[in-house]
Amino acid sequence: MSADTPVFLAACRREPVPYTPIWIMRQAGRYLPEYREVRAKVSFETLTRTPELAAEVTLQPLRRFALDAAILFSDIMTPLQGMGIDLTFEPGPVVRAPIRTRSAVEALRTLEPERDVPFVLESIRLIRAAAPRGVPLIGFAGGPFTLFCYLVGGRPSKEFEAARAFLYAEPEAATALLDRLADAMAAYLAAQAAAGAQALMLFESWGGLLAPPQFERFALRAARRTLAALRGCSVPLIYYLNQGSALLSQLAPMEADVIGLDWRTPLGTARRILGPDKAVQGNLDPAALFAPPEVLAAEAERVLREAGGAPGHIFNLGHGIWPHADPEAVARLVDVVHERSARRTGT
């Protein structure tokens, strides 16, 4: 890699790196006392809509830990408010009028990021101005099917029955809604890149609820529509899929540079199935942060070993960090990943 390419971006492109980079899903979050201090003063929604505060909490974990990337503090539902969705956080997202008809789909406004979510773009500019050199900023959006789950269901749910039934009962209306969401998220992510985001990530938290044919027809098709529209952005694209163990072979042809996976899919299996053109991101069990230090180190080492080496691997948890995790364990994890992967790469 060129000497001034950040390690995280080089790893996304499967270029040689001196060590395995690491960042952590929800690294700006409730497990940090300084985050809880900010949240004690403002609501979650205010935090996402106030650039100075969103930038502050985005930067908080970088002051504590030698993380290799920052990720914008926001919520996957935030841009939907810009599309005319009446949404509250209680604390999970609740949609006052769930979308279950073709006419409700047609009534959605087209997202225009500069008009509808200027505060997100301003957050990105503030973070870029203040982030340490060598620590790129990741912008993100929800996967179209994951957003669909909340919009059709109306509120968080374990099984998202309403959304999954809607795919079978009204496949045309479902496809129309997924297309609208895919296009909106493409515009949203492109605007984030234009504002300074140096990598873009699509979070598909609920795609793994679908059987393979439904995943292909609905979730994957929509995600690929988003990613295809971002081909012109010259930043790495990351697709994270939760519960995706049965769906790996379907991800191989995706237009993403990096596939992020949960803690249940061994990364060696994933790399074999995904092929040499994809980097992988993950996938330590978030529960492992509760292990004694030597067990945590052994688990991190196992993930590094399964990933098969530093180029093309970005270390992360397999899912967001839990609110009651100990920041000291995170500090140890970051050090262990850097030290042991540097030893493995022989530098």
Place this chain on the structure above:
Amino acid sequence: MSADTPVFLAACRREPVPYTPIWIMRQAGRYLPEYREVRAKVSFETLTRTPELAAEVTLQPLRRFALDAAILFSDIMTPLQGMGIDLTFEPGPVVRAPIRTRSAVEALRTLEPERDVPFVLESIRLIRAAAPRGVPLIGFAGGPFTLFCYLVGGRPSKEFEAARAFLYAEPEAATALLDRLADAMAAYLAAQAAAGAQALMLFESWGGLLAPPQFERFALRAARRTLAALRGCSVPLIYYLNQGSALLSQLAPMEADVIGLDWRTPLGTARRILGPDKAVQGNLDPAALFAPPEVLAAEAERVLREAGGAPGHIFNLGHGIWPHADPEAVARLVDVVHERSARRTGT
């Protein structure tokens, strides 16, 4: 098969059958108006503890549909009350004093089914006396790790963080608790078989939350302990695992006759990995019941095709039927599975 062996039992043993048998997880449940009528008069807990009522709701779906098996109406948490756990249903199970120390594990009473859950055994006797000939009764218990999730966590949760953290933080205490649960469920299932249950099923709803090494060390080890203790019972043993796509190869050596799988694991893949000594049970997406009739039929046909033929396949949903499913769709599904599988077997 012998002419008087019920089709369901023959399929469990991978013997030739004239058609693919079908039953449905939670077939006695809220989607049936006659069930809701009973529930309007008594609490869920009273229903599980009153043999006449438990037998009545167990038999209700058999009056409507040509199902090939009955399953005892009960709850996986029911026997834990007999072990001294203070438990309420709100409606999900809530454990007043979650178990998080070695001493709390030691304080658990040993389950003695005849003393602690006589009403379950009496329910089984009543059902057996009234069930149609050729429709065997399945007894069941929760998988040790699934019970562990509720006991350590205290209440239902999406991620069961407390239980999963406990495995890393206190592996010895966790193992002790899993062993106690494994032994209790073995005693519970053996008593059900003695009372007349003709097949026994272990529901591992949350085992698929674990990464493969943790699954092996904790959930699978405990489940195998239960199944090994049942070797003497001459009834088929079924192990159902939810979210198990990444764990299939670990299930191959299990002492179970049948592996039940959720809707995300293609049955063809499963049979290839599990080998010829296992029957498979499943795995239509519960959401497919909301499709138009011709789509539902095509989806059922797809499952039959993936399963690769009638011997060694028991048709089921991949998870429990949803409360707002239409009983008419269930009637259509049962007919379609019987007709199309009979055509496929050429009888």
